[in-house]
Amino acid sequence: MESILNWHAVIPELVLACLGMAALMLGVFMRRGATLAVSMAALASLLLTAVLVLSMDAPVIAFDGLFVLDEFAVFTKVLVLLAAALGLVLSLDWNEKERIDRFEYPVLVLLATVGMMMMVSANDLMSLYVGLELSSLSLYVLAAIHRDDLRATEAGLKYFVLGALASGMLLYGSSLVYGFSGSTRFAGIATAIEAGPPSLGLITGLCFVAAGLAFKVSAVPFHMWTPDVYEGAPTPVTAFFSIAPKLAAVGLFLRVMTGPFGDVAGQWTQIIVLISIASMLLGAFAAIGQSNIKRLMAYSSIGHVGYALIGLAAGTEEGIRGVLVYMAIYIVMNAGTFGCIVAMRRKGQACERIEDLAGLGATAPGLAVAFSVFMFSMAGIPPLAGFFGKFYVFMAAVQAGLWPLAVIGVLSSVVSAFYYLRIVKVMYFDAAQPEFDPRPASVGVVVAGSMIFTALFALAPAPLVAAAGTAARSLIGG
Amino acid sequence: MIATLAFYLFAAILLASATMVVVARNPVHAVLFLILGFFNAAALFLLAGAEFLALILVIVYVGAVAVLFLFVVMMLDVNFAELREGFVRYLPIGGIIGGILLVELLLVGAAWTVSPQAPLLIAEPVPGAVTNTQAIGRVLYTDYVYLFQAAGVVLLVAMIGAIVLTLRERPGVRRQNVGAQLARARDETLAVMKVAPGAGLTVVPKPEPKREPEPADHGGHGHGNHHGGGH
Numbered sequence: 001m002e003s004i005l006n007w008h009a010v011i012p013e014l015v016l017a018c019l020g021m022a023a024l025m026l027g028v029f030m031r032r033g034a035t036l037a038v039s040m041a042a043l044a045s046l047l048l049t050a051v052l053v054l055s056m057d058a059p060v061i062a063f064d065g066l067f068v069l070d071e072f073a074v075f076t077k078v079l080v081l082l083a084a085a086l087g088l089v090l091s092l093d094w095n096e097k098e099r100i101d102r103f104e105y106p107v108l109v110l111l112a113t114v115g116m117m118m119m120v121s122a123n124d125l126m127s128l129y130v131g132l133e134l135s136s137l138s139l140y141v142l143a144a145i146h147r148d149d150l151r152a153t154e155a156g157l158k159y160f161v162l163g164a165l166a167s168g169m170l171l172y173g174s175s176l177v178y179g180f181s182g183s184t185r186f187a188g189i190a191t192a193i194e195a196g197p198p199s200l201g202l203i204t205g206l207c208f209v210a211a212g213l214a215f216k217v218s219a220v221p222f223h224m225w226t227p228d229v230y231e232g233a234p235t236p237v238t239a240f241f242s243i244a245p246k247l248a249a250v251g252l253f254l255r256v257m258t259g260p261f262g263d264v265a266g267q268w269t270q271i272i273v274l275i276s277i278a279s280m281l282l283g284a285f286a287a288i289g290q291s292n293i294k295r296l297m298a299y300s301s302i303g304h305v306g307y308a309l310i311g312l313a314a315g316t317e318e319g320i321r322g323v324l325v326y327m328a329i330y331i332v333m334n335a336g337t338f339g340c341i342v343a344m345r346r347k348g349q350a351c352e353r354i355e356d357l358a359g360l361g362a363t364a365p366g367l368a369v370a371f372s373v374f375m376f377s378m379a380g381i382p383p384l385a386g387f388f389g390k391f392y393v394f395m396a397a398v399q400a401g402l403w404p405l406a407v408i409g410v411l412s413s414v415v416s417a418f419y420y421l422r423i424v425k426v427m428y429f430d431a432a433q434p435e436f437d438p439r440p441a442s443v444g445v446v447v448a449g450s451m452i453f454t455a456l457f458a459l460a461p462a463p464l465v466a467a468a469g470t471a472a473r474s475l476i477g478g
Numbered sequence: 479m480i481a482t483l484a485f486y487l488f489a490a491i492l493l494a495s496a497t498m499v500v501v502a503r504n505p506v507h508a509v510l511f512l513i514l515g516f517f518n519a520a521a522l523f524l525l526a527g528a529e530f531l532a533l534i535l536v537i538v539y540v541g542a543v544a545v546l547f548l549f550v551v552m553m554l555d556v557n558f559a560e561l562r563e564g565f566v567r568y569l570p571i572g573g574i575i576g577g578i579l580l581v582e583l584l585l586v587g588a589a590w591t592v593s594p595q596a597p598l599l600i601a602e603p604v605p606g607a608v609t610n611t612q613a614i615g616r617v618l619y620t621d622y623v624y625l626f627q628a629a630g631v632v633l634l635v636a637m638i639g640a641i642v643l644t645l646r647e648r649p650g651v652r653r654q655n656v657g658a659q660l661a662r663a664r665d666e667t668l669a670v671m672k673v674a675p676g677a678g679l680t681v682v683p684k685p686e687p688k689r690e691p692e693p694a695d696h697g698g699h700g701h702g703n704h705h706g707g708g709h
Contacts, residue, residue: 010624017631024638063624104642111635118628130628137632141639156643176586182593201586 006062009069012052012077013117019045020110027103034103039092042106043085046113050081053117059474061123065185068123075471076120076251079328080244084113086335086446087240090342093440094236097348100146108145109240112138116248120255125174125184128252132170132216135245136163142240143233155232162225166215173208176201177260189260198264206261210271213256216249219309220278223302230298235350238294239338242301243331250308250327254320257312258475265315272313277408279306284415292352293341296419297334300378303416304330310409311393314400320472322392325465329377329389329457336450337374343367343439343447351436354423359432367439368427370451375424377454379417385457392465485525492518505551513544530611 023041027034059070088109095101115134122128140163144156178184180201181192193202215222230238257268283303290296308330311323344351360368377386390413397406439447457464495518498511516539523532608616618626 021634064621066622066624102642104638108635108638108642111631111638114631126622126625127628130625130632134628134632134635137635137639141635141642144643147643180586180589199589201589204582204586 005064006060009056009060009062010067010121012049012056013114013121015052016045016049016110016117017114019048020107020114023110024104024107027107030103035095035101035105036092038103039088039106042110043088045110046081046085046088049113050078053077053081065187066124066127067118067121068186069121070471071474072251072255072471073121075324075467076247077117079331080113080116080120080248080251083244083247083331083335084109084116084240086331086450087236087244089442089446090239090335090339091234091236092442094234094342094350097345098146098234098350100234102145105142105145108138108142112142113244116244119248120251122252122255123186123259125178125186125189128256129167129171129174132252133167135248136167136216139163139241139245142237143229145237146234149234151232152234155229158225158232159229162215166212166222169208169215170212173205173210173212176205177209178205180205186256186260190262193261193263198267203264203267206264206268207271209256210268213249213253214275217246217253217305217309218302219275219305220282220302221275223279223282226302227295227298230301231292231295231352235294235338235342235352238297239335239342242297242338243334246301246305247327247331250305250323253309254312254323254475258315258320262476269313269315272309273402273405276306276309276313276405279303279309280409280412281306284412287416287419290419291354293344293354293357293423294352296354297337297341300416300420301334303412304334304378307390307393307409307413310397310402310405313405314393314396314402316396316400317469317472317476318399319393319396320475321465321468322389322394322396324468324471325392326389328464328468329385329454332450333374333377333386333454336370336447336454337378339443339447339450340367340371340374343436343443345437346434348437354426355430356433357423357427358430359427360436361428362432363435367436367447370447371427372424373451373455375420379420380413381417383455383458385454388457388461481525485522488518488521488525492522505556506548509544509547509551512547513540516540516544528610530609530614 019041023038023045026041027038030037053074056069056074058074059068061068088106091105091109095105112135115131115136115138118127118131119135122131140156140160143159144153146152174184177189180199181189183189183192211222214220215225218226230241233241257265257272261268279302283299283301283306287296287299287303290299304326308323308326311319311321311326313319314322341352344356346356357371360371373384377384380387380390390409394406394409397403397409492515495511495515499508499515502508502511516535520532520535523529523535
């Protein structure tokens with residue numbers, strides 16, 4: 001294999017990493033009032049990087065096969081950058097009010113985003129791992145960033161310990177895959193698999209890799225950390241967790257399963273089907289009894305990962321397209337939902353219980369309408385965006401002959417509609433609680449923007465679906 | 479012959495000290511056994527012709543990591559007896575998981591095949607006339623420069639994380655201000671006096687008003703310029 005560097009393919013990552021370090025320097029030397037400046041610089045960096053990503057010529061394979069930039073990577077990276085920016089905007093006001101407005105926060109968000117971009121461009125088991133660790137390590141710190149809060153530190157520690165365990169499983173699986181295929185490059189693994197019937201060692205390695213990745217997307221047998229971490233971490237951090245890293249991990253999952261292991265689809269499809277069903281059911285039933293809105297959203301996100309994985313289980317181009325559309329819609333409506341949760345603040349105190357929302361329809365009609373739109377969309381009620389996400393995934397499953405999966409998906413979304421609609425009922429029909437504090441403009445912008453997207457997606461679904469289709473083709477066809 | 483004997487000697491000591499790390503009751507002993515293990519692993523590297531890795535192992539792991547471990551073990555005073563309390567309770571489930579993993583590993587091992595190129599690689603561990611420091615450098619900074627740089631960013635994140643989560647600015651801490659301390663003139667701090675023979679220092683009160691503001695001023699240097707100091 002001749003050595004081709006093609007280093008220009010990593011320009012967006014390089015620029016974002018350098019800007020992250022520049023933002024760190026800015027924060028260190030400005031001292032007072034640095035947080036706002038660094039946050040704005042971080043947002044500008046994310047925007048600049050998104051422009052750079054879009055201007056790249058795909059497909060390119062760089063660093064002798066360590067890194068790949070294809071349409072799939074471009075699509076996913078743009079979404080990751082969008083998700084990171086949304087998460088960052090939600091944190092601006094919150095961190096100030098909770099007195100955790102440290103300039104390291106946006107810097108860590110930027111560096112985590114670099115890691116996520118490396119994840120979705122990984123073309124080798126080593127670059128996969130390094131990217132994953134870069135993002136995970138930043139996320140552990142972000143979870144515990146409210147270090148004087150017992151729950152936040154507990155969340156950070158729990159996330160760290162279980163995340164380290166998952167990384168261990170992933171590494172163990174990677175070492176087995178390497179040992180039995182003789183290569184860490186995805187292309188090399190695929191060649192080794194094509195050469196003959198897969199060995200038992202390779203399949204064992206595949207299972208461990210899948211388990212490690214399932215942890216990162218919080219799919220069911222590996223979801224235990226999710227409710228505690230989502231509840232304990234500061235709300236904007238939870239919002240960030242539930243969109244950006246989840247999207248990157250799903251992208252990585254798609255790439256690993258369809259790329260190097262594409263020829264042993266029979267081996268991993270059953271794993272994916274199992275964790276998908278389990279995630280959907282747990283997401284639907286465990287959320288019913290929750291009284292804390294962040295915990296409820298944690299179970300909801302587990303359920304949503306289950307729906308997204310249906311598309312992967314189908315393993316077809318339509319399936320991958322479905323997952324990408326699903327995740328794109330999911331991050332926007334989830335960012336909007338968390339925007340509403342960030343706005344739940346009464347006399348300077350953040351509220352997290354569902355009862356705190358009572359009577360919101362009377363006290364803050366705008367917020368209540370937005371929240372209802374997101375809840376209806378999450379439940380998958382037709383004219384809203386969430387319905388289309390589910391529609392594409394279920395259609396792909398039906399076309400691939402996975403009828404039971406689609407049926408279970410529809411049934412569990414009926415069950416989950418119960419708790420989504422309960423929130424709407426609490427907002428409009430329960431006795432009113434005192435008003436919330438006035439909403440900061442940054443949160444209002446995120447909520448309004450997400451609501452417009454969610455409500456009006458039905459009018460013009462074509463661009464997103466077409467882009468996702470191109471991305472899926474580059475993954476499956478290539 | 480001697481190399482083979484040396485290999486078995488070092489390997490045996492390595493395994494024995496690794497076992498002792500796990501079973502030693504005294505954590506300080508465990509760390510010392512760990513250091514012994516590192517030295518023997520370094521010797522094995524030397525036997526394999528990888529002198530760079532051998533010395534790196536000694537310098538980094540023994541010189542830095544193990545010493546750090548020792549510090550932590552001595553400073554934190556971890557009660558290992560307490561840590562082992564749940565051992566018997568969790569033994570069954572741990573044993574089952576360990577057993578499953580062992581069976582899997584055995585099955586995997588049964589399917590192991592050795593690449594036909596492996597004996598060739600063993601025959602010539604050092605490619606050409608390149609020393610192995612050079613060889614590692616070439617691979618690290620050309621083929622794997624992407625991963626090398628990314629690993630650097632991971633370490634940066636670890637550093638930021640450690641500072642964010644642990645650094646606290648306590649009020650009332652006196653810090654050194656080298657510039658201010660060096661810039662002081664002699665007159666501000668010293669008073670030269672004539673001492674009459676046999677009289678001792680009875681005339682101390684005279685320079686007092688001059689020296690009075692000095693300590694306060696000095697303290698001010700220590701305090702004033704360090705808001706946000708540690709960042």
